[in-house]
Amino acid sequence: MMEKPRHCPALFMQLCTTTRGDYALCCQAQQQLNPTPEWQEWWNSDEINHKRRQMARGEWPRECGGCQQAEQQGRGSLRESYWRNYPRESIEQAITEWQRTRRAPDPISLDLAVGNTCNLKCRQCNAEWSSAIAAEQKVKIARPQAPREWYDTLPKEPLHTVKVQGGEPMLQPRLWRWLRSIQRPELTRFEMVTNGTRDPAPYRDAMMRFRERIVFVSVDAVGKRAEQLRRGTKWHELVQNVKQFQSWPNTYTALICCVYKDNIEDIAELCEWARTNKLDIIWNILEEPDHLSLAHVPAAVRNRLPMNQLPREVRLALGESL
Numbered sequence: 001m002m003e004k005p006r007h008c009p010a011l012f013m014q015l016c017t018t019t020r021g022d023y024a025l026c027c028q029a030q031q032q033l034n035p036t037p038e039w040q041e042w043w044n045s046d047e048i049n050h051k052r053r054q055m056a057r058g059e060w061p062r063e064c065g066g067c068q069q070a071e072q073q074g075r076g077s078l079r080e081s082y083w084r085n086y087p088r089e090s091i092e093q094a095i096t097e098w099q100r101t102r103r104a105p106d107p108i109s110l111d112l113a114v115g116n117t118c119n120l121k122c123r124q125c126n127a128e129w130s131s132a133i134a135a136e137q138k139v140k141i142a143r144p145q146a147p148r149e150w151y152d153t154l155p156k157e158p159l160h161t162v163k164v165q166g167g168e169p170m171l172q173p174r175l176w177r178w179l180r181s182i183q184r185p186e187l188t189r190f191e192m193v194t195n196g197t198r199d200p201a202p203y204r205d206a207m208m209r210f211r212e213r214i215v216f217v218s219v220d221a222v223g224k225r226a227e228q229l230r231r232g233t234k235w236h237e238l239v240q241n242v243k244q245f246q247s248w249p250n251t252y253t254a255l256i257c258c259v260y261k262d263n264i265e266d267i268a269e270l271c272e273w274a275r276t277n278k279l280d281i282i283w284n285i286l287e288e289p290d291h292l293s294l295a296h297v298p299a300a301v302r303n304r305l306p307m308n309q310l311p312r313e314v315r316l317a318l319g320e321s322l
Helices: 039-043 046-056 062-072 078-085 088-101 131-137 173-181 201-208 224-229 235-247 261-276 299-304 312-317
Strands: 014-017 109-113 161-165 189-194 212-218 251-259 280-285
Touching: 039 046, 046 062, 062 078, 161 173, 173 201, 212 235, 224 235, 224 261, 235 251, 251 261, 261 280, 261 299, 280 312
Parallel strands: 014 109, 109 161, 161 189, 189 212, 212 251, 251 280
Antiparallel strands: none
């Protein structure tokens, strides 16, 4: 059996696209490498093969610093979650084929950032992920929506996983037309990262076609603080939308919380709200921009944090001993 720590399944199983329209190693390693017009060219390029060889030697590519730091701190990483979520046999077969031919088999999963169209201006976000912020800053970094023809170029079915994010995916009509056109959705797991502000009812039929649904709702605080940190949010509507997702069969609904300097004092309250509403939380420890990272939490704030009420991942990221 192949040793898990020497590889990342994302580099062999998953095609990840960016809001710019090019490709990345995964959704956390969003640094632009060498964009190419065809995913096939990217998938077996010298550049991505160099990253695969680095990991085979036990080295960390610079783009993978987030997972490296998480594993060093004992927090659990995205790389480790890929080993849990993809079939072990498929991972090992893909790696073995690449070792033999230096060409990876076609990806069986898609992680699609289909555009930056978004109705929110979140404090920790930027123009690449939010068209509202881009308009405010008068910049154009990402494309608001992937063109219709682009969807026709994606790897073909059957697919193990289709994950969509934005921007806000429920503001992407071309995405939903493509999702409804998938021929064998019963073989595919559907994942979505949403800001929770849109009524999901009009999209329910498209999502229910898939084998199972995993919905991650981005929430960084509770109540008025949520509205302050994620401008454009209406808390009562978000709560109703979360409950609607929770009521769907075979649908796992969880929160994703971006943890950073400005919301560290809101985490304990969010944990309590999530526990009351039977929601798990995925912790995304912000590293960039640096001035918002936990390294810049003032000593006075750190000293008054209720450490015993904070999750293990957050305490480790703060440098606390357990």
